[in-house]
Amino acid sequence: MNNTGEPLYIYTYACAEDEQSLCAMELRCLFGREVPPTIFASGVKREVSRSPFIKERIDVMYEADTLPEIYKLTEQVQLEGQTFKVIFVKTNDLAPADKIEYDARRVIEREIGLRIEGEADVNHPQLVYGIVTLGGRWYFGSYHKNQATWFRQMKKPRSYSIALSTRVARAAVNMAVPEPEGIRAIDPCCGIGTVMVEALSMGIDMTGRDINPLIAAGARTNLAHFGFTAEVVLGDIADIAEHYDVAIVDMPYNLYSRITPEEQFAILENTRRIADRVVIVAIEAMDEMIAEAGFTIIDRCIAKKAGFSRHLMLCQ
Numbered sequence: 001m002n003n004t005g006e007p008l009y010i011y012t013y014a015c016a017e018d019e020q021s022l023c024a025m026e027l028r029c030l031f032g033r034e035v036p037p038t039i040f041a042s043g044v045k046r047e048v049s050r051s052p053f054i055k056e057r058i059d060v061m062y063e064a065d066t067l068p069e070i071y072k073l074t075e076q077v078q079l080e081g082q083t084f085k086v087i088f089v090k091t092n093d094l095a096p097a098d099k100i101e102y103d104a105r106r107v108i109e110r111e112i113g114l115r116i117e118g119e120a121d122v123n124h125p126q127l128v129y130g131i132v133t134l135g136g137r138w139y140f141g142s143y144h145k146n147q148a149t150w151f152r153q154m155k156k157p158r159s160y161s162i163a164l165s166t167r168v169a170r171a172a173v174n175m176a177v178p179e180p181e182g183i184r185a186i187d188p189c190c191g192i193g194t195v196m197v198e199a200l201s202m203g204i205d206m207t208g209r210d211i212n213p214l215i216a217a218g219a220r221t222n223l224a225h226f227g228f229t230a231e232v233v234l235g236d237i238a239d240i241a242e243h244y245d246v247a248i249v250d251m252p253y254n255l256y257s258r259i260t261p262e263e264q265f266a267i268l269e270n271t272r273r274i275a276d277r278v279v280i281v282a283i284e285a286m287d288e289m290i291a292e293a294g295f296t297i298i299d300r301c302i303a304k305k306a307g308f309s310r311h312l313m314l315c316q
Contacts, residue, residue: 087130108131184246272295299313
């Protein structure tokens, strides 16, 4: 907690240069604001393994202006018989001249470890704590590392070259559904189910639909491969009668499929009919068509890969 008694969390993150726009928008959607580079504090708690960009989170227990103050505070830590480990978080906002080198980081970890009453275990600790500096202050608390469980979902039994990458799909889901509790989502043009797999892996209630029977069958195969169960309906978006909180629409592309602008607009119109909020993924901006369908674009980014760009537009 911070000094006001409110919960406080410190996050670190990283992204490749061509993912900066995508990463920034995902974090805006998850935390409700633009975040500073590489490390930031927030009162919002997010599961770190949801994001392809967040590296770690410290749930702040103590904060102070100096290390000696932190050392003193950590004497209060109660382990209740469990083993522990202390990690110095390397990512910080220190100037290069103030950088804390490896040996100094280990000393700080040991100093804290000596003050915590209990058994340290560097290999298989039951509890992990983190120490980090940010904004001239020191923070200590329970440490959570991104497990990157989504890496296993990159290799699917069914795939095709124009499908969204797992990282883009996962970020799109986080943009669309920052708060999964009670949300009903749909991917009405689900393809081989890349977005569905990511959503279901995060516990989000999502159904899928595709007009192509072979593609829909591929989506079902991919879901089953990863042990997920969700409905994948064969059919046109125009036939959907139910209403959903959120939709994610990876628009069929003129470059790769025989779809007319009229058909694209029909997809947008039907999406407006069936969902309150949508992330639209397309190879072009489509602003006029999106506005004509009755949506307002509230955030956007561009995901680039090997010279090919996709526009992601969050609309309500």
